[in-house]
Amino acid sequence: MAIRCSQFIFKDKAGLYSEKAGMENAVLAAAASSSSAAVAPPVSVPRPVLTQEDLKRIAAYKAVDFVESGMVVGLGTGSTACHAVARIAELLRLGKLKNVVGIPTSKKTEEQALALGLPLSDLVAYPSVDVAIDGADEVDPWFNLIKGRGGSLYREKMVESRCGRFVVIVDESKLVKKLGEGGHAMPVEVVPFGWNVTLEKLQSLFKSSGCVAQLRTGSDGKPFLTDNLNYIVNLFFKNGIEDIHSASDAIKRVVGVVEHGMFIDMTTTLIVAGTDGVTLKNKSDLCLHKDA
Numbered sequence: 291m292a293i294r295c296s297q298f299i300f301k302d303k304a305g306l307y308s309e310k311a312g313m314e315n316a317v318l319a320a321a322a323s324s325s326s327a328a329v330a331p332p333v334s335v336p337r338p339v340l341t342q343e344d345l346k347r348i349a350a351y352k353a354v355d356f357v358e359s360g361m362v363v364g365l366g367t368g369s370t371a372c373h374a375v376a377r378i379a380e381l382l383r384l385g386k387l388k389n390v391v392g393i394p395t396s397k398k399t400e401e402q403a404l405a406l407g408l409p410l411s412d413l414v415a416y417p418s419v420d421v422a423i424d425g426a427d428e429v430d431p432w433f434n435l436i437k438g439r440g441g442s443l444y445r446e447k448m449v450e451s452r453c454g455r456f457v458v459i460v461d462e463s464k465l466v467k468k469l470g471e472g473g474h475a476m477p478v479e480v481v482p483f484g485w486n487v488t489l490e491k492l493q494s495l496f497k498s499s500g501c502v503a504q505l506r507t508g509s510d511g512k513p514f515l516t517d518n519l520n521y522i523v524n525l526f527f528k529n530g531i532e533d534i535h536s537a538s539d540a541i542k543r544v545v546g547v548v549e550h551g552m553f554i555d556m557t558t559t560l561i562v563a564g565t566d567g568v569t570l571k572n573k574s575d576l577c578l579h580k581d582a
């Protein structure tokens with residue numbers, strides 16, 4: 291299913307066709323459902339230029355279609371997921387959704403949701419989550435993910451491993467052939483005690499593939515602290531992660547590791563917003579990447 295950008299252009303109140311009006315309607319069309327009853331645009335109108343932020347919002351609004359009244363919803367973290375949180379809060383405010391309880395995956399999301407008046411709870415009260423919506427740093431052709439470059443991987447994995455449907459929302463820049471390709475970080479949350487020993491061990495696990503491990507630091511040079519007051523070790527793989535399943539097993543066996551940022555076999559639905567439209571695929575479809 292694809293919504294082409296040209297469908298996003300509508301007349302504004304003054305009868306003019308504008309990019310802004312187009313974007314507003316794109317968002318509404320994406321939020322409305324797959325059966326977007328878009329008005330056919332005039333052929334002469336140029337396609338709107340969608341920013342990465344627009345794409346994130348479109349994907350997020352589309353994902354909120356999966357949220358129904360009475361559901362327990364996992365609220366993801368990051369610049370994409372925050373659009374979904376805002377949309378859920380808006381629908382609650384408008385009375386289009388009722389009795390939704392959100393389980394936030396980070397303190398930041400918790401703050402956002404509270405500010406928007408979205409009712410929150412936790413996994414103690416609700417150990418089963420109906421649907422979770424979250425962004426990702428990388429998505430491979432089998433919908434496996436790297437998450438946690440914002441540092442929220444542990445709480446995200448906790449909540450998202452408890453949900454019936456896990457909807458991942460990304461713009462097309464997040465699609466990769468192999469996780470870790472391009473030399474970007476695969477984060478691992480570790481306990482601060484003896485972090486240097488844990489870091490050395492992690493690096494040595496992938497020595498043959500030229501992996502480099504680095505402690506994540508903030509702008510002040512101090513170790514970055516997660517919401518759980520742990521550290522993050524970033525693993526950089528020269529040519530991506532060869533075998534994510536065995537890498538996952540090996541990392542989890544290291545003493546001092548809390549969790550890693552590979553989310554393997556967890557995604558049930560992937561929504562990708564690109565300049566050509568929005569694509570929604572379920573895990574069973576599996577053929578999103580042209581070159582896969």
Ligand SMILES: O=C[C@H](O)[C@H](O)[C@H](O)COP(=O)(O)O
Pocket residue numbers: 366367368369370371424425426427437438439440441442443446
């Ligand atoms: O720790 C951060 C989370 O895993 C985010 O969901 C992930 O980094 C994607 O974030 P964004 O949507 O901002 O690119």
